Amino acid sequence: MKMIVAPLLRIFFRPWIEGEENIPTEGAAIIASNHLSFSDSFFFPALIKRRVTFIAKAEYFTTPGLKGRLTAAFFKGVGQLPVDRSGVRGAGEAAIRSAIAVLDRGELFGVYPEGTRSPDGKLYRGKVGGLARVALATGAPVIPVAMIDTEKVQPPGQVVPNFGIRPGIRIGRPLDFSRYHGMENDRFILRSVTDEVMYEIMRLSGQEYVDVYATAAKRQIADDKKRADAERKAVQKAEQAAAKAEKAEAEKAEKAAEAEKAEADRAIGQDKATGQDQQDKGTGPA
Numbered sequence: 001m002k003m004i005v006a007p008l009l010r011i012f013f014r015p016w017i018e019g020e021e022n023i024p025t026e027g028a029a030i031i032a033s034n035h036l037s038f039s040d041s042f043f044f045p046a047l048i049k050r051r052v053t054f055i056a057k058a059e060y061f062t063t064p065g066l067k068g069r070l071t072a073a074f075f076k077g078v079g080q081l082p083v084d085r086s087g088v089r090g091a092g093e094a095a096i097r098s099a100i101a102v103l104d105r106g107e108l109f110g111v112y113p114e115g116t117r118s119p120d121g122k123l124y125r126g127k128v129g130g131l132a133r134v135a136l137a138t139g140a141p142v143i144p145v146a147m148i149d150t151e152k153v154q155p156p157g158q159v160v161p162n163f164g165i166r167p168g169i170r171i172g173r174p175l176d177f178s179r180y181h182g183m184e185n186d187r188f189i190l191r192s193v194t195d196e197v198m199y200e201i202m203r204l205s206g207q208e209y210v211d212v213y214a215t216a217a218k219r220q221i222a223d224d225k226k227r228a229d230a231e232r233k234a235v236q237k238a239e240q241a242a243a244k245a246e247k248a249e250a251e252k253a254e255k256a257a258e259a260e261k262a263e264a265d266r267a268i269g270q271d272k273a274t275g276q277d278q279q280d281k282g283t284g285p286a
Helices: 005-013 040-047 065-077 091-104 130-138 187-205 214-281
Strands: 016-018 029-033 052-057 081-083 108-111 142-148 168-171
Touching: 005 040, 029 040, 029 130, 029 187, 040 052, 040 142, 040 168, 052 091, 081 091, 091 108, 091 130, 108 130, 130 187, 142 187, 168 187
Parallel strands: 016 168, 029 108, 029 142, 052 081, 052 108
Antiparallel strands: 142 168
């Protein structure tokens, strides 16, 4: 990451970093970052001097196919920890134990408090649990980090990044929560710690804050999209039905006009025939 990926990132994207001095040169610390893009997992670990171990969703390690194997190899190679987000009992506790082990070794542990990527570039409510519990259990300082414009480099769902965009990393001052040591089972304290971290990330990033969970926002966006798609299809169906009815009506009118013209032509032909017949018999007009 640091010998190969970092130089390439600097050449092609020219990323900028502010506040790198806020990351201690040694000792344990927790990196708490917003999450805008898959590329966050490249820019931050590659560009800072120290190694940082982030937790990553388990799907990155278990997806089948060539792409899945390459993704799993990458995350394993850079020492990322898989976390099961499916709600399986014990998965969260295992992730917390792994995080504590990283910090006990005096290393940097990274976490995305939102729990998933932002669906629209806004900052969403931090999840109570991992971040706050690990911070209170270990006493490690929490360093807020704001990733800037990485969603423009690689929007969600896009594989090939966009060049010509300079992403940034803004690193805040460490937050000390030692005053809450031993209170990691108090949910109100956990919420307070998480909200304080999210406020600092918001201040650093300049993002609009939304006081709902990103997972709920994603579901709402997906539901809105489905509803919009259904409404669009209904409108298209109605327009197609109206166009079909209009076409049928036009064809009916055209056939009626043709029939009327044919009837008129027949009447004219019949009148001509009658007149000729009378003339031939000498009964018609001279």
